[in-house]
Amino acid sequence: MQRFPSAHFESTKWHFNQDKKSPQVTRVDGQLTLHGETHPISLTATKFECDTNPSLKKEVCGGNFTATLDRTKWNINKFVWFGLTKNLNLNIKVEAARQ
Numbered sequence: 001m002q003r004f005p006s007a008h009f010e011s012t013k014w015h016f017n018q019d020k021k022s023p024q025v026t027r028v029d030g031q032l033t034l035h036g037e038t039h040p041i042s043l044t045a046t047k048f049e050c051d052t053n054p055s056l057k058k059e060v061c062g063g064n065f066t067a068t069l070d071r072t073k074w075n076i077n078k079f080v081w082f083g084l085t086k087n088l089n090l091n092i093k094v095e096a097a098r099q
Contacts, residue, residue, distance in 0.1 A: 003036075004034070004035045004036055007032065007033065007034050008032070008033040009030050009031070009032050009033075009041075009043075010030050010031050011028050011029065011030040012029050012030050012031065012040075013028070013029040013030075014027075014028055014029075015027040015028070015029070024045070024048050024049075025045045025048045025063060026044070026045050026048075027042055027043065027044050027045060028042070028043045028045070028065065029041075029042050029043075030042075030043070032069075032074075034071075034074040034076065035074045035075055035076050036075075037073070037074040037075055039073050039074065041067050041069065041090075042067060043065035043066065043067050043090075043092065044065060044066055044067065045063050045064070045065055046063075046064045046065065046066055047063055047064040048061070048062070048063035048064075049061070049062065049063070050062075053097065056097055058097045058098060059097070059098060060095060060096070060097045061095070061096055061097075062093070062094060062095035062096070063093075063094055064091070064092070064093050064094075065091075065092045065093075065094065066089065066090065066091050066092070067089075067090045068087050068088070068089055068090070069087065069088050069089075069090055070086055070087055071086055071087070071088050072086045
């Protein structure tokens with residue numbers, strides 16, 4: 001863990017539904033860096049909404065995103081040979097306010 005202390009995701013494309021009155025994020029494509037390796041992934045939105053936060057007096061958006069990763073793509077191979085699954089489920093919760 002000391003050698004690779006952080007993970008980094010950089011979005012490359014945001015996908016929205018076709019609702020003109022209230023567009024919602026459906027998917028975010030990007031590059032995920034783990035264990036010193038960078039590969040493309042797609043995060044699927046399972047929930048996404050925006051609302052005005054009364055204490056901040058700003059619009060705040062938040063959502064839940066998920067993806068299934070093959071960890072061996074990032075050279076995280078420990079215990080795969082012993083039958084531990086190489087796929088892992090990534091679940092992310094995000095909340096952001098416009099600055």
